Amino acid sequence: MLFDRCPILVRGGGDLATGVVHCLHQVGFPVGVVELAQPRTVRRRVAVSNAVYEGTAIIEGLRAERVKDVEGWQATVGEGAVPVAICDTIPDWIPPPEVIIDARLAKRNIDTCIDDADFVIALGPGFDAGIDCDVVVETNRGSRLGRIIDTGPAQANTGVPGIVAGYGAERVLRAPRSGTIRWQMQIGDPVEQGAVLGTVDGVDIHAPFDGVIRGLLHPDCPVEHGLKVGDVDPRLDAPCDEISDKALAIGGAAVEAILGWMKSRGQS
Structure with a gap:
C-alpha cells in the first residue's frame, strides 16, 4: 500500500465509519476496525460492522474480514482487505496504529484520549479538538458537513434525522x-x-x-x-448498496486531515 508506514485504526464500523474506511483504503492506507460484539448498525449493506455477524462484508469492492488475533489481522491487511476485531476497547494485540479515528458516533466521548496515538481524529459531537483529540470532523448535514475542526467541538447533536423527500x-x-x-x-x-x-x-x-x-x-x-x-x-430508487454522500464527505475529510498532519511532519 502507498502509506504502509501509517497504519490507521478506526473504532466503529457503522455506515458512516465505513465511508471513512473506504476513503482511506482507496488512497492506500492500511486500515483496521474495532467493533462491538453486537453492532447496532441499521444500514448493514454498506457497513464493515456486518463482518462481525457474517464473517465477511463487501462494500463497493472493499472487503472486511472478522479476525480474532494478530495473525489474522496482519494476514488480512496483507491481502489488501480490512480486518475487523471484536472488542469494546482496543485489544493489546493489535499492531500500534499511527492514527486512531473514533467513528463510533456515540455523541459523547466514551474513552478517547488525545494521547492514544500520534494523531487522533473524532467524528461528530461530544469531543473538543485540542483536548480530547487532535481534530474533530463535522458530521451534521449542512454547509459545515465534513469540516475539519482543530479547536473546539462539532455542532451539537440535533437528535433529528435528516429530511429525505419531505420525511424526517x-x-x-x-x-x-x-x-x-x-x-x-x-x-x-x-x-x-x-x-x-x-x-x-x-x-x-x-x-x-x-x-x-x-x-x-x-x-x-x-x-x-x-x-x-x-x-x-421514500425514494423508490434509494441506493441501498452504495456508501452515502454524507459518509463519503466525512471520509474525505478524514483523508485530508491525515495528509495534512503527515505533511506537517514531513512524512509521506
Missing part, C-alpha cells in the same frame, strides 16, 4: 418492545404503507409510508423498546 423522524423504525426481532422483509425491498416488515416477540413493525427499506438491524442483535431498528426511504 418518521423514516426511522423503532422497536415496539424489548425482545428478539424477526424480519419478514429485506434491505432493498419496496414496501407499502402499513405493511408488516417484521416483529419483536410477536408485536408488528409497520412501514410508515410507501418506499424502500434502506436498513434493518441484524436479527441476532437483541433490542430494547424504542431502539432504532430500521430505516425506510
Whole structure:
C-alpha cells in the first residue's frame, strides 16, 4: 500500500465509519476496525460492522474480514482487505496504529484520549479538538458537513434525522418492545404503507409510508423498546448498496486531515 508506514485504526464500523474506511483504503492506507460484539448498525449493506455477524462484508469492492488475533489481522491487511476485531476497547494485540479515528458516533466521548496515538481524529459531537483529540470532523448535514475542526467541538447533536423527500423522524423504525426481532422483509425491498416488515416477540413493525427499506438491524442483535431498528426511504430508487454522500464527505475529510498532519511532519 502507498502509506504502509501509517497504519490507521478506526473504532466503529457503522455506515458512516465505513465511508471513512473506504476513503482511506482507496488512497492506500492500511486500515483496521474495532467493533462491538453486537453492532447496532441499521444500514448493514454498506457497513464493515456486518463482518462481525457474517464473517465477511463487501462494500463497493472493499472487503472486511472478522479476525480474532494478530495473525489474522496482519494476514488480512496483507491481502489488501480490512480486518475487523471484536472488542469494546482496543485489544493489546493489535499492531500500534499511527492514527486512531473514533467513528463510533456515540455523541459523547466514551474513552478517547488525545494521547492514544500520534494523531487522533473524532467524528461528530461530544469531543473538543485540542483536548480530547487532535481534530474533530463535522458530521451534521449542512454547509459545515465534513469540516475539519482543530479547536473546539462539532455542532451539537440535533437528535433529528435528516429530511429525505419531505420525511424526517418518521423514516426511522423503532422497536415496539424489548425482545428478539424477526424480519419478514429485506434491505432493498419496496414496501407499502402499513405493511408488516417484521416483529419483536410477536408485536408488528409497520412501514410508515410507501418506499424502500434502506436498513434493518441484524436479527441476532437483541433490542430494547424504542431502539432504532430500521430505516425506510421514500425514494423508490434509494441506493441501498452504495456508501452515502454524507459518509463519503466525512471520509474525505478524514483523508485530508491525515495528509495534512503527515505533511506537517514531513512524512509521506
